[in-house]
Amino acid sequence: MNNLIWLIPILPLAGFVINGIGRNTLSKGVIGFLGSFLVLVSFGISLAVFLQVKSTGTPINVTIYDWFAIGDFHFQFAFLIDQLSSLMLLIITGVGFLIHLYSVGYMKDDAGFGKFFSYLNLFVFFMLLLVMGSNYVIMFIGWEGVGLCSYLLIGFWYTNPAYADAAKKAFIMNRIGDLGFIFGVFLLIKYFGSTAFADVFSRAGTQPFAAAPYVLITILLFVGAVGKSAQLPLFTWLPDAMAGPTPVSALIHAATMVTAGVYMVARSNILFTLAPVTMHIVAIIGLATAVVAALIALTQTDIKKVLAYSTVSQLGYMFLGLGVGAYTGAFFHVLTHAFFKALLFLGAGSVIHACSGEQDMRNMGGLKGKLRITFITMLVGTLAISGIPPFAGFFSKDEILAHVFAASPAMYAIGVLTAMFTSFYMFRLLYLTFYGKFRGTHEQEHHLHESPPNMTVPLIVLAILSLVGGFIGIPESLGGHHWLAQYLAPVFQKSAALFTGSTLSGSTEITLMAVSVTGAIVALVYAYMKYVKNGHVPVADTAKRSPLASLSYHKFYFDEIYDTLIRKPLDWLSEFAYNYIEKLGIDGIVNGFGKGSMDASRGLRLLQSGNVGFYIFMMVVGIVSILMYLVIKF
Amino acid sequence: MSTFYFIAFLSIFFSILVITAKNPVHSILYLILTFATFTVHYILMNAQFVAIVNFIVYMGAILVLFLYTLMLINLNKDSEPQKSNIIKIIGFIAGGCFLVAVVAALKAYQTSQLVVLQNPNLGLVKNLGKILFNEYLLPFEVSSILLLSAMVGAVLLATKEPKTT
Amino acid sequence: MKTLNDSIQAIPLNHYILLCSIIFSIGVIGVLVRRNAIVIFMSIELMLNSVNLLLTAFSVYRGDATGQVFVFFIMALAAAEVAVGLAIIVMIYRNTNSIDINVLNRLKW
Numbered sequence: 001m002n003n004l005i006w007l008i009p010i011l012p013l014a015g016f017v018i019n020g021i022g023r024n025t026l027s028k029g030v031i032g033f034l035g036s037f038l039v040l041v042s043f044g045i046s047l048a049v050f051l052q053v054k055s056t057g058t059p060i061n062v063t064i065y066d067w068f069a070i071g072d073f074h075f076q077f078a079f080l081i082d083q084l085s086s087l088m089l090l091i092i093t094g095v096g097f098l099i100h101l102y103s104v105g106y107m108k109d110d111a112g113f114g115k116f117f118s119y120l121n122l123f124v125f126f127m128l129l130l131v132m133g134s135n136y137v138i139m140f141i142g143w144e145g146v147g148l149c150s151y152l153l154i155g156f157w158y159t160n161p162a163y164a165d166a167a168k169k170a171f172i173m174n175r176i177g178d179l180g181f182i183f184g185v186f187l188l189i190k191y192f193g194s195t196a197f198a199d200v201f202s203r204a205g206t207q208p209f210a211a212a213p214y215v216l217i218t219i220l221l222f223v224g225a226v227g228k229s230a231q232l233p234l235f236t237w238l239p240d241a242m243a244g245p246t247p248v249s250a251l252i253h254a255a256t257m258v259t260a261g262v263y264m265v266a267r268s269n270i271l272f273t274l275a276p277v278t279m280h281i282v283a284i285i286g287l288a289t290a291v292v293a294a295l296i297a298l299t300q301t302d303i304k305k306v307l308a309y310s311t312v313s314q315l316g317y318m319f320l321g322l323g324v325g326a327y328t329g330a331f332f333h334v335l336t337h338a339f340f341k342a343l344l345f346l347g348a349g350s351v352i353h354a355c356s357g358e359q360d361m362r363n364m365g366g367l368k369g370k371l372r373i374t375f376i377t378m379l380v381g382t383l384a385i386s387g388i389p390p391f392a393g394f395f396s397k398d399e400i401l402a403h404v405f406a407a408s409p410a411m412y413a414i415g416v417l418t419a420m421f422t423s424f425y426m427f428r429l430l431y432l433t434f435y436g437k438f439r440g441t442h443e444q445e446h447h448l449h450e451s452p453p454n455m456t457v458p459l460i461v462l463a464i465l466s467l468v469g470g471f472i473g474i475p476e477s478l479g480g481h482h483w484l485a486q487y488l489a490p491v492f493q494k495s496a497a498l499f500t501g502s503t504l505s506g507s508t509e510i511t512l513m514a515v516s517v518t519g520a521i522v523a524l525v526y527a528y529m530k531y532v533k534n535g536h537v538p539v540a541d542t543a544k545r546s547p548l549a550s551l552s553y554h555k556f557y558f559d560e561i562y563d564t565l566i567r568k569p570l571d572w573l574s575e576f577a578y579n580y581i582e583k584l585g586i587d588g589i590v591n592g593f594g595k596g597s598m599d600a601s602r603g604l605r606l607l608q609s610g611n612v613g614f615y616i617f618m619m620v621v622g623i624v625s626i627l628m629y630l631v632i633k634f
Numbered sequence: 635m636s637t638f639y640f641i642a643f644l645s646i647f648f649s650i651l652v653i654t655a656k657n658p659v660h661s662i663l664y665l666i667l668t669f670a671t672f673t674v675h676y677i678l679m680n681a682q683f684v685a686i687v688n689f690i691v692y693m694g695a696i697l698v699l700f701l702y703t704l705m706l707i708n709l710n711k712d713s714e715p716q717k718s719n720i721i722k723i724i725g726f727i728a729g730g731c732f733l734v735a736v737v738a739a740l741k742a743y744q745t746s747q748l749v750v751l752q753n754p755n756l757g758l759v760k761n762l763g764k765i766l767f768n769e770y771l772l773p774f775e776v777s778s779i780l781l782l783s784a785m786v787g788a789v790l791l792a793t794k795e796p797k798t799t
Numbered sequence: 800m801k802t803l804n805d806s807i808q809a810i811p812l813n814h815y816i817l818l819c820s821i822i823f824s825i826g827v828i829g830v831l832v833r834r835n836a837i838v839i840f841m842s843i844e845l846m847l848n849s850v851n852l853l854l855t856a857f858s859v860y861r862g863d864a865t866g867q868v869f870v871f872f873i874m875a876l877a878a879a880e881v882a883v884g885l886a887i888i889v890m891i892y893r894n895t896n897s898i899d900i901n902v903l904n905r906l907k908w
Contacts, residue, residue, distance in 0.1 A: 609904065627739060645822060688851070728827070756859065788886040
């Protein structure tokens, strides 16, 4: 089995190469089949690897080759498949395959079909590299690679300047994070002399507890995670990233890439556990992101924007979980979130597809009858994200919230409030889209249709996963075994030994669950009353809003604040640099040299009288001067 | 000993005449005389080969070439247009400065040993031929190419171009 | 032979250098003050020959025949130079009907 592991990332890469080269010559059928099938094969191998890891319980370490050596620092190009990465592999290839399948239908009329599939395959390759790497550098390669693919796919319809801008925004914001990440890796090399996970983690305990290096390294790594996983204050790129095709939003900006930050922190859990200061920062930023994004999502009217903010909010939950030491819970949420958020995005894509590209919920409504399968699957996804038992989101979210309560009840209160918001805006989305009367044009109404089977099948599969996905982590308080926690225990073993926080009794846990479920149902009912019973429709863009609603609708003015604080001064600075430093300074010097030599030569060329006698005379004068100089010198 | 100084005086005297003679033909004749004194110098140093080559090549060939050219050009005007006196004075001063500089450089090195001919055979044709065809064979052959190319170049330059118009 | 040796031995090297410097300077002055291209050319030959003489003197002084071989090469070079130089002068005369170097003032901007 081990000698097949390298095939997992190579197959999507092969897909990228073939589809990339043949994007204009191969037929759409071939491209779609190839792109999906290769990922499916990867999934098959991943499944086999997963089963092996599960049965043996030991990580697989495969060294492909010795990449480079600097002095004593040997750098291996190696893959590490342990419990954590084996699960990520399943998500990436499994969900990835479903989304590929869905894209075949969703993108079938697009001119860039081949390009789309080659990018998608490339993304899968880099994402696999990210999770399979046995050290931080390979992880960083994947980390940069997925950033690149994200850029390419957000700007997929690059002829629209706004989309191209969104792509640039995503890329630049990610760069800020990546800078933190790579500095973190440098520090790892400095303090641990290695980037390999095994070396770093085994040496981690030997340094004094909470020493400055841990805090510094983990903060830098966390900055990387903040960029990649769209946390406060670098989250604004993710909603804009919705400019890309919907399958991209589902795969990259919901299920896989944005969770890379969570994966990375979970992978480095020992380092983070050794740096309590960073843990607090992670928890606070996670919580703040969850609340702010949820508040923004309350008033958004673009169906994909709502989902984007909900993704940001859920990612905030994951970091909150990581911050309080609930690594298993956070990773659990990554898994379930991958299922239901991919489902929601694909469902939204199906809705958009049906409405001829319309994304504004104010122009939807009443789709329940027309899009039966989409409606049911979306309902499952919404229930899952709202944390209604027994759907997947309930288990993962409540595991996080339980740990948060153990750490700080105040944070827990905000967390539950956020969960209520989540439930509200998700049902708001559902009601506005599927209930009531259709509010679009007649033209759109005429075209309403259920999506083809290759789009609905992924929806159904994901809906089933969203329904049952939570059962891998039924907490003991509900009579389960929490299979996931047991499976992942080796990865978090060292952190668990260091964990000092209190644990909750079973009854408290059940109480907490009841509280959050009640909250979610209250929010659900309120949304129902408001949008179905009263038929409320969000007001137009220009309408007057209450200050709070306005704050939320305008995304807390984050973009505007960044604009004023960062972009404007930078603009001013570059304007200044251009006008004064560039034009006067550098151009002045360069032109000055040119002008100076022109003037000098204009004067000097008068010496060139053309008179040969004069030339000879000057030559003699020169020789005499040299001789005189030599005579005087000696 | 006095032979050397006498010949040296003649050399300087004729070379001054070379540059002062108004008629170029006279200049060439004086130049031939200067070179004749040079040949005597070579003989005094028992550099027989150089003396003969100087006699044949310089006086016989090169200076005849000069005369020939002068004849071709047919510059029978007695006086060329003279430079102004100022230029002449400046020229003399510059040349004088050059001489002064060289002599001053000479004075800086106090050594003034006598020229002694250790090996009387040094400048003989036999001795030089051995050196020339052993150590300096390659430069010797290359100089033949130089002469050939110079000949071709001279012919090319001096040939009248056919009027293309 | 004996008398020749005597006549050489009596002369300090500096005097040879002085003689050659003087002739060289005369050549320089000739180049500077004359306008006839052929005379200038002859002055150059004068300079060349003064160097030849000095080389021979050094050769004898050091008892090294290389100097005289060098003189031989210089003469070969001078022959080539004169051939080409005179050809150029002939061409100049043909084109400008003069060999006055003041006419040749196109070598400028």
